[in-house]
Amino acid sequence: MIHMSAAPVLALRGISKRFGAVQALTDVELEIRSGEVVALVGDNGAGKSTLVKTIAGVAPADEGVIEWEGRPVGIDRPHTAQELGIATVYQDLALCDNLDVVGNLFLGREISRAGVLDEVGMERRARELLAALSIRIPSVRIPVAALSGGQRQTVAIARSLLGEPKVVILDEPTAALGVEQTAQVLDLVERLRERGLGVILISHNMADVRAVADRVAVLRLGRNNGVFAVRTTSQEEIVSAITGATDNAVTRREARIAEDRA
Template structure:
């Protein structure tokens, strides 16, 4: 494994710490003794080949799966993330690849889907519209109108809506699963700008991707999983793609057998 990143100049403790995380599905070990952490104002890239354990780790953070063993801490206190609603209460928001948005609803309705504001039994549409504009302004998202139906938006704009939706719950940590997959170059650039904006707003961000160029351009730190185990930790500002590929594939000099 590569040398740990020097974080001695970081004054803020991790918002999320995971120690010795193991997840078994019967005889299959999807994760084995994984350590992972994210600090406020930090974008952490999570990479690895198919079946490396990235999605399993993301689902554990999101409360969709529970670890077989290990400790999870939020702000240094041990927690159990027993469900997605528990994750939400702890300030964790996740955007999976399917986005979980409704094509027939407009931008504002999608942001508050399942969390609509009510006043005396009626939807408080004015307040929801106001908050939608505020969130999109904070993200500097390029959305034509909050009343535009989702099906009229580009792939990048839909990602922007999904990311903006996470901010309605005022999270401290946002997990993004392959947010730039299947996007054009221009749309990818828009999404990467949104990720950087989340960091500027003070959030911790987990960025899961197969695209090493996107990861290298955006992340402060990059963590590699291989066969469900930690297999490298890199500073995003100075990493070479060749080193990331070596850690992903298990080339000599990288891996749990090489300290």
């Protein structure tokens, strides 16, 4: 059950971005609604990372408008994006291995009382947050270095929620994870949706995309190349949009298999 509001919480209108002579994005459109997971897919160099950086305020757009809850906004630096309610979890996670889970969750957002760190309060809040997201971790006092890849990913996502964002961007959250760890992360993505968040999921993994996304937005060579509803679109159609060809290695293989069966 998808609880989608009519108006997008975040909308990109005609976004273009250049780096010197390279046109990284051209006239890109994207809409994200509350309680919706939109997968952003495309080959390497399609502009996915640049688009994320544009929304996150790391690389502001040269042209176009970003709308937040229907109003045009200027996102010129990461702090602005965070203040609006946009949280980004990058692939490198930026976790501190030597700190425990509580220390990582509250890094830069420490809670103190009368000038003293409120360790008890932070630990309680950490437990509550992880429990609310059904994240299972041996202890909130375990160093992050001792966690599995999937657990690290869930801690990084949990940390992004402390600022109570409305949109969360996840950059390749299941890359380099095993089957079980991937399932943990995808479960968490579904819980973000249930909490009414808009989620932008960047992924190369079509199985993951089909498992959790409501819609798939395809970028090709820095331009929109289709937005597809996952329920009603075949994998072949999405792959064709990614590669920009109706005739490609994937479709030829599928056709050959179909012929062999006939």
